[in-house]
Amino acid sequence: MLKKAILVFIGLCGAWFGYTFYQMLGKSFPEWITLFGENDAVRGGLVFATLGAILFMFIGSMSYPIVFNKLQAIVVSFSKMPMNELTAGAAGLTGGLLLALLLYPSLAWLGKAGQMIEVGITLICGYMGLRVGMEKKEELATLWTSGRWGRAELSDERMLEEHKILDTSVIIDGRIADICKTGFIEGTIVIPEFVLEELQHIADSSDLLKRNRGRRGLDILNKIQKELAIKVLIYEGDFEEISEVDSKLVKLAKVLKGKVVTNDYNLNKVCELQGVSVLNINDLANAVKPVVLPGEEIMVQVIKDGKEHGQGVAYLDDGTMIVVEGGREYIGSLMEVLVTSVLQTSAGRMIFAKPKLLEKAQ
Numbered sequence: 001m002l003k004k005a006i007l008v009f010i011g012l013c014g015a016w017f018g019y020t021f022y023q024m025l026g027k028s029f030p031e032w033i034t035l036f037g038e039n040d041a042v043r044g045g046l047v048f049a050t051l052g053a054i055l056f057m058f059i060g061s062m063s064y065p066i067v068f069n070k071l072q073a074i075v076v077s078f079s080k081m082p083m084n085e086l087t088a089g090a091a092g093l094t095g096g097l098l099l100a101l102l103l104y105p106s107l108a109w110l111g112k113a114g115q116m117i118e119v120g121i122t123l124i125c126g127y128m129g130l131r132v133g134m135e136k137k138e139e140l141a142t143l144w145t146s147g148r149w150g151r152a153e154l155s156d157e158r159m160l161e162e163h164k165i166l167d168t169s170v171i172i173d174g175r176i177a178d179i180c181k182t183g184f185i186e187g188t189i190v191i192p193e194f195v196l197e198e199l200q201h202i203a204d205s206s207d208l209l210k211r212n213r214g215r216r217g218l219d220i221l222n223k224i225q226k227e228l229a230i231k232v233l234i235y236e237g238d239f240e241e242i243s244e245v246d247s248k249l250v251k252l253a254k255v256l257k258g259k260v261v262t263n264d265y266n267l268n269k270v271c272e273l274q275g276v277s278v279l280n281i282n283d284l285a286n287a288v289k290p291v292v293l294p295g296e297e298i299m300v301q302v303i304k305d306g307k308e309h310g311q312g313v314a315y316l317d318d319g320t321m322i323v324v325e326g327g328r329e330y331i332g333s334l335m336e337v338l339v340t341s342v343l344q345t346s347a348g349r350m351i352f353a354k355p356k357l358l359e360k361a362q
Helices: 002-028 030-036 041-080 083-110 112-135 137-145 156-160 168-173 175-182 193-203 208-227 245-256 265-273 281-287
Strands: 163-166 188-192 231-235 259-262 278-280 297-301 312-315 321-324 334-345 348-359
Touching: 002 041, 083 112, 163 245, 168 175, 168 193, 168 208, 168 259, 175 208, 175 281, 188 193, 188 245, 193 208, 193 231, 193 245, 245 259, 245 265, 259 265, 265 278, 278 281, 297 312, 297 321, 297 348, 321 334
Parallel strands: 163 188, 163 259, 188 231, 259 278, 321 348
Antiparallel strands: 297 334, 312 321, 334 348
């Protein structure tokens, strides 16, 4: 149906072209009119209109598959482009065309030559605007994703802290959903598309453990997006010049002026080195653990030997590791220990203790 409609339109254009061509010939060569009889310009116009319609429809039917396939390929390529790139390119092109329009009055004194120059200026300004818009897509994306427009009542500090960007590890970990549910994280949760691709790759892995971790991460995202009353933004942009996902997260945090949410110790350090704000889930978990101070007595069960000679290792209910000096020979036993020191890092909390009261497990 679409093809027939296009061919009919092309035929009408051909008929108009044929009739116009006949009129032009009649003015330049009046003897042409006599070919179709004295004072019978209508018949000649109809003949030329028919010939033009037939010619255009023939050419259109021959070139339709090629032109249609080219147009379809262009549409597909545009549909695969991220929305921020399309918007940035359209904004740049519009700006370039408006600039060319402002230059037109200054060329009026050139007459016909000015009209030719106007065409060139339009093409040049449009292309330059398109290129500038594509190059500045990250900066432009900041304007319409950071919520600055129409929200002047918010302070600059509040807007800069609005976006919380999730990395792959914290999504797979799963605790982020419970934290969002409690309301401790405010603003917009940003899930980059390249993180989703990494999760999908992990979920499709041949390794059973990796596959389960990837699927768990996807389930957590569905829970955050559908069940929790928090704004979620899927960032479709990418940084093709950067290959590492962690580096892309750091770059995105700089573009959106947001914070990276992670439990990856190495990513935490990279963010700190590059001046990017980071929220470490492990730091939060350690902060809400029961406080254990040197000198306190606690009851633990040694379950394995430590790295150093004679050491034993036990764990609290929240998973905190306790290194017991001289506790290796009491593996499997309950013992009361005296806390000597506590080591706190982003990787976790470690407690050092020494035996005080021993009691063999029954």
